[in-house]
Amino acid sequence: MEYRGYRLSLAEPRRRLEIPDGAVTLVLGFENELRTTDLTTGTSEDRTSLIAPLRTGPTLGEHSGHLHGMEVILEPWAAYTLFGDTMHERPERILCPSEVAGRRVELLTEALACLPHWEQRFRLLDTMLGQWWEQGRPCSPRVLWAWRELRRTGGSVPIGRLAERTGWGWRQFDVRFRLQIGLAPKAVARIMRLQRALRLLGEGDTAAQTALSCGFSDQAHMSREIRRMTGFPPSRLLRARMPSQADALSQDRIHGRVTSFRWPE
Template sequence: MPYRSVVSPLHEVVQVPPHPRLRPGVQFYRGFRIHAGRPRERLELPVGFATLLLGFDHRITIGAVGAGRAADPAGAPRKTYTSLLAGIRTNSVIGVHSGTVHGIEVVMRPWAAYAMFGVPMHELTERLVDPTDVAGTTMRRLTDRLAEIPDWPSRFTELDRSLLRRVEDGPGPAPRILRAWDLLVGSAGTMPIADLSRELDWSERQLERRFREQLGLAPKAAARVLRLQHAMRLLVAGRPLAEIASRAGFYDQSHLNREIRTATGMTPGVFLSRTLHAPAAAARVDGTVTTLVLQA
């Protein structure tokens, strides 16, 4: 069912499922129009999905955590986007906008982005790119059309039409990749890669090549992201660190601490405190906290 949240006349979020033929690869659309009145800084945490952001009239500056907002995830000077396409990533980034943002976000499983854009997903790993870099001017024309449409339902209908055409013309993921991703997600990243390889009747080398092509990361790196997401869910739920480390597949509590600090730039205690006391925190997919407002 569509979900609509209006915090104030100047803050609107509308979330809906995509057309049935786009599911389960495309998980949801989120339309937003926000006028916060002052700049906002957001920590975007490591995620196991791809995101297409079609911005209508705003710009977002992206920087790497721990780099003083001076570098992007690849180490280059920070970059500013109106629209962007992001693949799966293992580290957090910080996004800053002026306080006014308006557009649509498409959240999808990594293999759905491969099916939609037809580019090897490892080219998007740990990166953010302008959608026109991978899809040409059709993405800019789509964004312009969506911005001109006056209501959300009509926008989502137009987005369905456009994305369905892309998926129908795209390469389509390998069936065994779909199975592999479901198994890995179902185990929260704890399934041994050797077991995954045997289940699919692929060599580990084949598995790694297909993962990098259609999901973006090697199997072990993808599993690491899923374990981290699981650990963060348990942390926010108030579970003790020792229990989290055991349930989420880490060697010990020290290993868990290092992983969270490496991924977010914070210790588990600081991350939990910021999550509980921040002006807002977003659980965007399957209960996973993926966005933390640092400045609002």
């Protein structure tokens, strides 16, 4: 779990492509709205606060250039402990926090916004998330192990082997994993492969080397999958990264993962 505060006052509106990153994001907005558009369905929503679950498709995020709030990044098993399985009943949909947590997120956001200093806000957030954690239901150790294996292997571990190692039958494994993580194991494996492929391409590996390393059948298969999950071919995504490596890394909301791109022109 990690979080940050932000106060943006930019000269112009901002548009960013948000791609599948394997995390659940809770945005606690103090003022101004963020528009999110599901690029798979074309559905747009304007919200000050939101919960973005695991997803396998791209999202366009837009705002006026002025945003103020806090962002909490959660592993999906931690989101399950904090919010239960309600958010997983509507997979891949960005939700209003009240849909999964009642008014408690709204009340917390109001309390955070009233505090004058970031140090006080982080202290209150620590306290409240700690309380919610203690009151929540822990993720199954077997589900957590399977999630970590998918992360560790970049999605390359056979799903059948994971199910076998948990001691559950295939169907029971799939149901429990979906309930506590939010997507099927195969969908999570796709996200992990995407993340690994984009990291390797960004580090300068050739497309052929990357496809082989990530377990795609060939370069064309990798390109199709990247386009399906991000909306753009790999070449356009890489061009959308900022010129310097430091700036490119600063686009990402989660250390060690590729999360965001300037909107590819």
